[in-house]
């Protein structure tokens with residue numbers, strides 16, 4: 120079977136379209152962020168969370184029967200930033216659909232799952248980040264997070280086109296297996312969601328730093344410029360934790376699916392190939408994050424650093440190991 | 454918990470050198486190269502096990518400590534959890550309104566009726582309920598802890614399965630030419646790596662013949678020459694007393710029979726030569742395995758003919774699609790055999806086979822030999838060997854395929870443990886653990902104050918929702934105060 124060039128070119132055009140949409144989204148979200156304000160002042164958040172964990176739990180408002188579902192508020196008042204935020208959100212949806220279609224066309228052009236080399240894998244990862252964000256923002260107001268999503272997606276797409284680009288082609292036999300779709304798509308979904316998790320952990324660090332300074336009686340400092348426009352530190356920490364806790368079993372599945380595939384393709388299910396080693400390291404770091412969250416003296420900032428280290432390991436595995444390290448996983452197409 | 458955390462970090466850190474330095478287990482040749490290139494640092498690194506990280510004592514001590522601390526933590530927790538599962542939820546705190554979720558309203562329904570009907574309704578929704586005279590206490594989500602225990606136990610099982618499989622199993626490689634066969638015993642393998650507790654009688658008596666090997670490659674475009682399909686057609690005899698059956702082995706589709714697995718891992722060409730001495734007698738007639746040197750399958754190999762005087766050696770290249778110019782040496786430009794040629798040199802002298810030193814079949818020791826000529830041949834060509842009166846005919850080529858054959862009896866256990874770990878993990882991270890209470894208090898004027906409250910023992914969202922759902926199940930309507 121040959122490659123359909125028309126479809127492959129259409130796919131490339133869509134990637135450029137998606138980049139345009141995300142550039143617009145980035146601008147709109149920046150405006151929205153600049154105009155937004157958190158409902159609580161830094162002082163209020165700091166006071167609320169500086170009283171201990173237990174007491175904080177006891178301070179939630181009383182509900183009235185027959186109260187209907189109370190959706191969790193992120194404590195944000197977008198006020199004037201609302202319009203810009205909505206434009207950003209619409210452009211993000213558009214960009215997401217464009218990357219999705221670019222992937223679809225790429226797959227159709229070669230008649231196989233479009234995750235066979237680093238270019239396609241990067242498109243899929245950008246798609247996973249953007250789609251996760253879109254889906255999450257259906258049930259909550261995440262306009263404040265938009266710019267922190269649009270920027271990594273733009274970087275990812277730019278890198279894909281400028282550095283990783285490979286013509287559409289069929290697969291080498293080693294990849295020609297239904298495990299490609301299972302193992303790699305699970306890995307891509309994790310990459311996407313962990314990107315958002317890392318962004319939240321980073322923002323948490325900013326907010327926590329600002330709140331800590333307020334508690335210590337210092338000027339809030341530079342971190343306050345962002346901290347005042349995003350939810351409170353404890354809220355960010357919780358959101359980040361929930362994403363990581365939800366994704367960790369899926370990441371485990373991705374690694375195990377890789378092992379099952381390795382058993383069928385290479386004659387052993389685990390052989391400490393560099394890619395496997397870094398998948399293992401990533402897995403152990405995220406496991407450590409979950410442990411840290413449950414260990415006194417480690418939750419809070421330290422745990423957030425661990426989560427970010429886990430994400431750094433993912434990026435290392437993707438860029439450094441794929442391109443520079445010799446191993447069985449040398450399918451980057453570069 | 455803190456110890457486990459530190460050990461986890463150590464484990465991650467300890468794995469890093471394993472991905473930076475070449476490892477003996479996966480790439481022994483690159484380790485030798487590294488040692489040659491770094492004569493000073495190499496041996497020091499070697500002494501620190503940097504080339505055997507995952508088999509090193511320090512790596513083992515980290516994960517063994519981790520698993521000891523795991524066992525020490527899991528067993529007591531399992532006992533405690535077992536007790537908790539059989540005991541009753543704790544009684545309600547005095548002041549329900551201080552709990553994270555709290556709902557209250559006035560009702561005139563009878564206390565006993567409210568309590569018993571609510572109890573039934575809550576039980577139906579999967580809560581464990583303890584009933585008092587005018588209160589209920591309920592708990593949900595025990596499977597969270599169960600899942601957590603399953604996960605950690607599964608990790609232990611996984612470790613044991615990996616160790617056991619490695620010790621009892623084996624891994625061997627073999628190259629087989631088309632129309633040749635392989636029988637499963639140790640002498641037939643090119644390399645054979647048994648586990649520490651492996652017994653040779655564990656080799657099941659199967660055999661196969663390679664009927665045909667087919668490869669297709671991308672033609673044209675950016676990825677010209679990239680492989681697209683490999684397929685080996687075998688006739689397999691699962692044991693000596695049965696009829697052979699045809700089996701196709703492909704990459705990603707190994708052959709599984711009697712506990713062993715046969716993987717297709719490589720392929721190449723074996724040019725066929727017929728060599729005659731000056732009297733016309735055939736002194737050599739075979740297809741020799743040539744090893745691919747590049748992605749276009751420029752393949753190199755040698756032939757040793759010990760029975761002529763002086764002895765004869767041939768070395769050179771098989772080029773499946775010969776390129777037009779040899780300015781960079783003889784090379785192939787495409788991996789398929791579109792226009793095959795050999796480019797070989799002939800040597801006379803002493804092959805050195807009697808020196809007692811084992812020799813590689815892929816290298817010619819030319820120390821005591823003299824080159825008598827170089828020639829380029831297409832299939833069917835005959836070369837009159839200079840200085841010897843003999844001839845060499847390039848009659849064609851066969852293909853060969855290489856196979857990895859393994860036995861790992863721990864595999865199934867490892868898979869089971871891996872699946873159990875995912876299930877356990879999902880339960881443990883996604884199931885919310887919650888407590889809820891109902892209290893009915895007489896509030897004078899014949900009415901009752903009904904309170905429903907709850908708390909979450911985990912950080913799962915939706916507590917308020919769940920408590921208001923529970924409140925709706927309380928069969929005590931709100932009182933109309935206007936009456």
Ligand code: HEM
Pocket residue numbers: 234235236237240293294302303306307310374376377378379380381382384385388389390394395396397398399433434436437438441448450451
């Ligand atoms: C023990 C087994 C395996 C592990 C732990 C593993 C791990 C991973 C991880 C973590 C990724 C995530 C993406 C990233 O961060 O770069 C990945 C991607 C990938 N894996 Fe595996 N893998 C295993 C086996 C396999 C096998 C057997 C194959 C195919 C023959 C395979 C092919 C791929 C491909 C094609 C990608 C994505 C493309 C790319 O990164 O360029 N993996 N693997």
